[in-house]
Amino acid sequence: MLSLAFRRRWRWRRPVVWVARLLFLTSALWPLAGCQSPVKTSKTSETTAAEPVTVSVTPAQAQRRQQFIVAAGTIAALRRSAVAPGAPGRVTETPVAVGAFVEAGDVLLRLDDREACQRLEQARAALAQAEAAEAQLRARLIPGQEPFDPRKAPEAEAAQAELAAAEADAQLAAATFSRYERLARNNNVTRAQMDEARANVERAQASSRAARHRYDAIIRGLEAERAGLRAAISRVDEARAAVALAEKALDDTALRAPFAGQVAERFVNVGEYAAPDRPAMELVALEQLKLELQLPETDAARVRRGQEVEAATDAYPELVIRGRVTVIRPLVDAAARRLAVEVVAPNPERKLRPGMFVTARLLLGQTVLRVVAPKAAVRRHPALDAFTAFVVEGDRARLRVVQVGEAIGSDIEILSGVSEGEKVILSNLEKLNDGMPILYAR
Structure with a gap:
């Protein structure tokens, strides 16, 4: 913990001020030094005759203390965001107030969503219509057949069977006619039989051609239906994309918190117009903060x-x-x-706020021996404008100017003025002057 004394101790590192204060203290204490003039002897006699002051004392102790670099700075937000709605519109609701804590995804404000709702309904209706058309076309084709083969469709298979029968009839008629032609050379068939065989060939060939046309037409029709199904699937995809866009537009009418934090500012109110290019809220996260510190360039290494x-x-x-x-x-x-440095620090209780001033110690991982005494032994002398302490010399109290360091609980570091093992006085300091006799309290 950094005390006020610790933050002020640097004021005592000015040599000129030290020399002036030591000269002042020396001139003030010179009459007590025991000079041989009658006046000074009289004052010494008065000090000797003064009533002893009962005090409690304790020895100053040496402790190993962590070495550090002193720095000062400001607390800043680690995450801070000015958020705006994803779509323009008029504000209809602001459910959170400035200073409120919100979780990620909480609604910060709402815009007029009537038009967005209507567009979403239209997009959903178009999607339903596209899906129905796709289902109707898909029902005519073989379910689950990939890749699509129109020859395996039931109507194509029936047409192919009919074509095969017609072609077989045509082949039989042609073979019969050829046999009759050979017999006719020997006059073994009549002319009427030849004419009938020729007519059968013509009929069978015509039936075969008709069956071929029907089969080809069925195949072309199935392929066209397959192309229509692909187009229907594309229309369904487009309709689904339109629904997604409409849902996004509706979602954009609600501004949501991008992370958990506290509402720092609100720039719009109900009835005002909000737009994506103008921040509507400012949000800060307080669970973690950063300290922006400044330290002397001499400590950069x-x-x-x-x-x-x-x-x-x-x-x-x-x-x-x-x-x-x-x-x-x-x-x-x-x-x-x-030199500027940044420090990330947790803030679980959210006590700290961005903008607060801080004093900091950057620990060096090394220790140094310091003299430590109770805080009660040190006080600020109004006349000297310095920290002082009384130490025991024999049976008398002696005033010392001390340089203090960091406060450590009920103790404080003494950088100069008191040595390890010297006894410092803790009580009745207001009754003491330099050189006064003392008694130890029991």
């Missing part, structure tokens, strides 16, 4: 993707935001000398 990050915001001081570096911008801001 120590940043890497996947690096662990801990951050805090003043809105929720007790909340530790944890995430990892996902993006390191390739360019450094030449004016500010800052």
Whole structure:
């Protein structure tokens, strides 16, 4: 957790200010240094004669602390979308308000859908008509026959049998006529028999030709019906595509959430006109957010993707935001000398909001030894405008200017001013001055 003290500690790294403050503290404490002038001896005597202050003390301890890079930045939405309806129209309903949480697919607004409903009904009627025509043509053909062979149709097979019989009759008549011709050379048949045999051949050949014509006509008819079926199937496909388009047009009259999130803005109201080229709603996802951080260019070599990050915001001081570096911008801001990085962090309780300010630590995976003391031992001195602490020297309290670091629960890091093992005073600080006698509380 990043404390206010931690965020202010950088102010004490200005050498000129330090020199001025140390000179001021030295001049303020010089009368207590034990000079030999009568006036200073008198003041020392007064300090010696002061009543001891009862205090509680504890030794400053050394702890290993994680090294890190300090950065600051802003929370931003990881997924943010300005959504618009798929078709133009007049808004008839806005079922969700700004700030409402929605799931993916929830309706955000509805447009007037009367015309779209009528077009869908027309498309469905045309589809039903096309399907009926296809079924009628398909019923005349052999079901399930692929590829289609018109010769296997019942009427084609009957015509083919009739053609075969007619051709057989024609062949028989021709053979009979040939036999009669041979017999006629020896005058073994009469002229009347020859004429009858010739007439039988002509009749049989005519019947064969007629059977052939009928068979060919049936085949052509079946092929035409097959072509008609293909056309009918194409008309059915076109009708189904028209129904799909009409259904899409009807669905476009309802604007739905593309992902789960919260409604950030609504740009249209009931009765207004909405169009695909103008955003109607703005939606943000809050389950995951990104931290857009800025850090000094001098730390660029120590940043890497996947690096662990801990951050805090003043809105929720007790909340530790944890995430990892996902993006390191390739360019450094030449004016500010800052490098931008992005950190993805979970937000399961949806407490955090885009736009919040954060302070962050990019953990380096290395530790350093720090002196740690209770927060109660450190306070800000109004006259010195610095953090101070009282330490025990013998039986007296000595005022120290300290540089503080990160707060750790009830403790705080002391970067300078107090050493490991020195006893710091925790109570009655308001009653103490530098050099005052003390008693330990029991």
